[in-house]
Amino acid sequence: MSLPRWTHCVPALGLLFGCSLERGLLTTLGPEYHRPNSPSPSQWQAALPLPHSGSVDNLRQWWLRFQDPVLSELIAASERAGADLAQAAARIERARSDAVAADAQPGPSLDASGAAERSAFSFGGPPLQQSQIRLGARSSWEIDLFGGLARSRQAARAQVAAARAAWHDARVSTATETATAYLNFRYCEVQTELSRRDLASRAETERLIARSVKAGFQPATAQALADSTLAEASSNLASRREACDVAVKALVALTGQDEPALRQALDRAQAHPGVLPRAPAVAINAVPAAALGQRPDVAQAERSLAAASAQIGVAEANRYPSLALTGSITQARSGIDGSPAFNLRTWSIGPSLRFPLLDGGQAAANAKAARAEYAAAESVYRARVRRAVREVEEALVHLGSVAARLPEAKRAQAGYRASLDAARIREQAGLASRLEREEGVRAAIAADATVASVEYDGVATWISLYRAMGGGWDGDLGTSTASNL
Numbered sequence: 001m002s003l004p005r006w007t008h009c010v011p012a013l014g015l016l017f018g019c020s021l022e023r024g025l026l027t028t029l030g031p032e033y034h035r036p037n038s039p040s041p042s043q044w045q046a047a048l049p050l051p052h053s054g055s056v057d058n059l060r061q062w063w064l065r066f067q068d069p070v071l072s073e074l075i076a077a078s079e080r081a082g083a084d085l086a087q088a089a090a091r092i093e094r095a096r097s098d099a100v101a102a103d104a105q106p107g108p109s110l111d112a113s114g115a116a117e118r119s120a121f122s123f124g125g126p127p128l129q130q131s132q133i134r135l136g137a138r139s140s141w142e143i144d145l146f147g148g149l150a151r152s153r154q155a156a157r158a159q160v161a162a163a164r165a166a167w168h169d170a171r172v173s174t175a176t177e178t179a180t181a182y183l184n185f186r187y188c189e190v191q192t193e194l195s196r197r198d199l200a201s202r203a204e205t206e207r208l209i210a211r212s213v214k215a216g217f218q219p220a221t222a223q224a225l226a227d228s229t230l231a232e233a234s235s236n237l238a239s240r241r242e243a244c245d246v247a248v249k250a251l252v253a254l255t256g257q258d259e260p261a262l263r264q265a266l267d268r269a270q271a272h273p274g275v276l277p278r279a280p281a282v283a284i285n286a287v288p289a290a291a292l293g294q295r296p297d298v299a300q301a302e303r304s305l306a307a308a309s310a311q312i313g314v315a316e317a318n319r320y321p322s323l324a325l326t327g328s329i330t331q332a333r334s335g336i337d338g339s340p341a342f343n344l345r346t347w348s349i350g351p352s353l354r355f356p357l358l359d360g361g362q363a364a365a366n367a368k369a370a371r372a373e374y375a376a377a378e379s380v381y382r383a384r385v386r387r388a389v390r391e392v393e394e395a396l397v398h399l400g401s402v403a404a405r406l407p408e409a410k411r412a413q414a415g416y417r418a419s420l421d422a423a424r425i426r427e428q429a430g431l432a433s434r435l436e437r438e439e440g441v442r443a444a445i446a447a448d449a450t451v452a453s454v455e456y457d458g459v460a461t462w463i464s465l466y467r468a469m470g471g472g473w474d475g476d477l478g479t480s481t482a483s484n485l
Helices: 005-018 056-061 069-081 083-104 148-214 221-255 259-268 286-296 297-315 361-429 436-468
Strands: 109-121 128-143 324-334 342-354
Touching: 056 069, 069 148, 069 221, 083 148, 083 324, 148 221, 148 297, 148 436, 221 259, 297 361, 361 436
Parallel strands: none
Antiparallel strands: 109 128, 128 324, 324 342
């Protein structure tokens, strides 16, 4: 049996529909998406006391520019072990799978079937045996009349981009958390060394006062006070060592490394423990709108907004008629008790049109809900931008404060050290006591602690600025590392 002549037009119809994959055959419902204007200010409101030896583009090499191999290794290890990154990568694969399914919707589906069976039947006489083999194929093809399938593809692709941006955001967060934990450990080393020096000075003071009390030059209360300050210094040192151990535990949890090996790496990294990593100089000259384009969380929110816009078209298209072209063909071969087998071929092809008449308002409610989801996604996007601006502005304010405090702290440090040197000279000349020298030692230690605290604030703020500026991500969602996952 030959097929009707009109069925020969099916390939031409397929070409027609294939040419309109990005649009509906009749129209494309739903709004055309346009990226909303960024609600960021035209310029930074905080002062910019930043060195201009770098550029925003150099944020990609941020951690390498710390020139601290241990820091780079720890960040790489934390990215390999990070559960958030693994979950983000899984969401990318899920979004890609959904995009593949959405891209396949406009094309025809084809299912094949086959069956072989042997049966017996009787009309009151000896049973007759029948053998039958059936082969068939069935195809269905939905025609995108109103652009619902096109909008579905747009939404799926936007979700893939959003998932990739979320992966970058997880990477930036992981690197920031690891760098902060590493900085806390190094700062703890600084504080431990200062506490050790303070304890040694107070022990020497206690020894000198004990001799003075024994000789009758000072009352017993001076001895009690010296003992108390010595005990306090010893307690502070124990507390600092505990904090350092806790900081190591945090790095172990973040990187997934064995603690003994991690401790060896930390100890081997620096001949003089307690040296803070030095932040690189990076200029933040770009206007907020351009700089915040590097924020992966902002890009994720924007792509989610695009997906929500496309879903409006999907919901609107579901309120209109849908057209599908279906067809099937079956070839059967049957024989009874060795008699000559006979062949049977059947086929069918034709359009199927569905008209939504009465659904209790469900389709209209879905369209209204899609618009509400878009409004919510737009609110999230604008809130992300405002938060990004705030984080950058706060980091710039903190950097300005550090830039103002650090020279004063160093000037005080230099003054106390000069005073200590003078006290040592006077002691050697017999013009000052050993107790006066130890007081100068503790004053110099306090000045060193102040400088270390300000320097810690500066490095921590640079790490915060790295996070606020998107962590070196360049906004490319197509050729990123995440696309190779």
